[in-house]
Amino acid sequence: MIAQETPNGILLKELPDFSLPDTLDCGQCFTFYPAERSSPEETQAYEGTAFGRYLRISRNTQGDITLHHVSWEEYEAVWRGYFDLDTDYHKIKEALSQDETLRKATAYAPGIRVLRQDGWEALCSFIISQNNNVKRIQGILSLLCREFGRPLQQGFYSFPTISELKGVAVEDLAPLRSGFRAKYLVDAVQKIAGGEVCLEGLSALPIDEARAELMKIHGVGPKVADCALLYGFHRIECCPMDVWMKRVLSELYPGGFPDCALPYLGIAQQYLFHYARTGDILPQPGKPAKPSGKKKALPVG
DNA sequence: AGCCAGGGTCTGC
DNA sequence: GCAGACCATGGC
Numbered sequence: 001m002i003a004q005e006t007p008n009g010i011l012l013k014e015l016p017d018f019s020l021p022d023t024l025d026c027g028q029c030f031t032f033y034p035a036e037r038s039s040p041e042e043t044q045a046y047e048g049t050a051f052g053r054y055l056r057i058s059r060n061t062q063g064d065i066t067l068h069h070v071s072w073e074e075y076e077a078v079w080r081g082y083f084d085l086d087t088d089y090h091k092i093k094e095a096l097s098q099d100e101t102l103r104k105a106t107a108y109a110p111g112i113r114v115l116r117q118d119g120w121e122a123l124c125s126f127i128i129s130q131n132n133n134v135k136r137i138q139g140i141l142s143l144l145c146r147e148f149g150r151p152l153q154q155g156f157y158s159f160p161t162i163s164e165l166k167g168v169a170v171e172d173l174a175p176l177r178s179g180f181r182a183k184y185l186v187d188a189v190q191k192i193a194g195g196e197v198c199l200e201g202l203s204a205l206p207i208d209e210a211r212a213e214l215m216k217i218h219g220v221g222p223k224v225a226d227c228a229l230l231y232g233f234h235r236i237e238c239c240p241m242d243v244w245m246k247r248v249l250s251e252l253y254p255g256g257f258p259d260c261a262l263p264y265l266g267i268a269q270q271y272l273f274h275y276a277r278t279g280d281i282l283p284q285p286g287k288p289a290k291p292s293g294k295k296k297a298l299p300v301g
Numbered sequence: 302a303g304c305c306a307g308g309g310t311c312t313g314c
Numbered sequence: 315g316c317a318g319a320c321c322a323t324g325g326c
Contacts, residue, residue, distance in 0.1 A: 027307060126307080133306035136324060179322030184309085221309050242307040273307075 001085065003075065010075045012065040017089035019111020020044050020059060026112055026274040028231050030125050030138045031145070031159065047154060049145070051078050051118055054152040084113050084234075096268055098260040101252050101281065105271040108279050114267050115231060119199045120192070121159045122232025123214065126224045127184050143176045166193045184219025191217055203233045210235065236266040244276045245269060251282060 002013040012018075024032040024046050032048030035056060045058035056068040067079055080086065093110065097103040106112075124144075129137050141159075148160035148168070168189060173182040191197040197217060202210045210233070214225040226240040239245065239257070249257070261268035275281045 129306090130308040131306060131321080132308090132323085133325070136306080139324090177323060180309095180320090181322080219309065223308060227307075240307070244307070277307085 003080075003085075005072045005075075006066075008066060008068060009070040010067040010072065010079070012067070012085075015065060015085075017093070017111060018065065018083070018085075018113060019109070020046050020057065020065075022109040022111035022274070023083070023113045023115065024048070026109065026270060027134060027277070028270065029115055029117060030129075030134070030141050031121075033138075047156070049152060049156050049158060050082050050115075050121075052150070052152075052158040053078055054154060054156050055079065056154075081116050084116055087113070089113055092264055092267055095260050096264070096271070099258040102258070102261060102268060102271065105268075105275040105279075105281065108275045108281075109271065112270055112274060114234070114236065114270055116234050117231050118159065119202065119228065119232035120162055123188065123199070123220075123224075123228040124159075124185065126227040126231075127188060127217075127219055128178060128181050129227070130181065130219070130224060132181075140176050140178045140181075144173075147175060162189060162192050165189045181219065184217070187218040188220070202229065203235070207235060207237060211238075230266040230269075236264050239265040239269045242273070244273055247282060248272050248276050 001015045004011050004013075021034075021044065025034075029048075029050075031050065032046050035045040035047040035058075037043070037045050037058070041060045042058045043061055045056065047054070047056040049055065053074065055070065058066050058068070060066065067075060070079060089112075093106040096106055125137065125141060128140050128144075132140075142157075145157035145159055148164050149157035151157055166189065168186060170182045170186050173185060176182065178185070188197075192199060197213060202213065205213070207229070210229055211222070211225045214220050214228055215222070220228075223240050223242055226238040229235040230238040230240060241249070257265060257268065272281070
């Protein structure tokens, strides 16, 4: 990969293992959106925010990536890490491909990279994600940014920090229409601001302790904790088990995940999750089998 | 209209 | 420990 500063921003050349839609639309982050192409040479464009910065990023007909209006300093400080550009995903995919299902999953979306997001943003995002769909998660988080963040560019707002959210009550979150999740968010802010839960150090703690630390928060269970640890603290040994991954495990890996996946289980999970949700890896694509159908009592009448 | 959405809590065995 | 009801809301 070659990164160089140009008048337009940062240009990334010879970066084969990176696709904007694969990476930004595979359910790991909620603050980037497809954008209008600004010139015929652009084949894809996204815009969004991370770490208090706005970014417009595009690919051109030659396959090069441009981070628009980004200085070298900002690239080094924010985006190089965010897009995990120092990790060799070709090598990881090669290792995962020893398993036939994983070979298909990595071939299905070869441009997935696991982002290194801000820890609080990841935790907050996946608290909101529970029993929710991606569209509405994006909407709620965008309202959260608008209410409590700082204005950036193009109508985007920064993701609010803990100190910007300190003191919020459930009723302050009413405009978000986040339902029963509002009280979980308030508890997270209170415990982190009050020092009862410490996010610093979660990158280095033994994984069980890190998970337990996050699960002190009301509304954070194993799945949300694992998502926060994987996407916000780059604990790639974490494998968030949602309904799709449970189905992948039971139907394709009844004996457990293959050895070649264990060193990077979280990354393997990202390929499998995306393939299971949008591809044809499972017997009945598009319909996760629920163990039991929910029945609701009919109102009298 | 009814079902579902990258779950978690609470209750009752 | 484990199953089932319930949680708020909006998209489809």
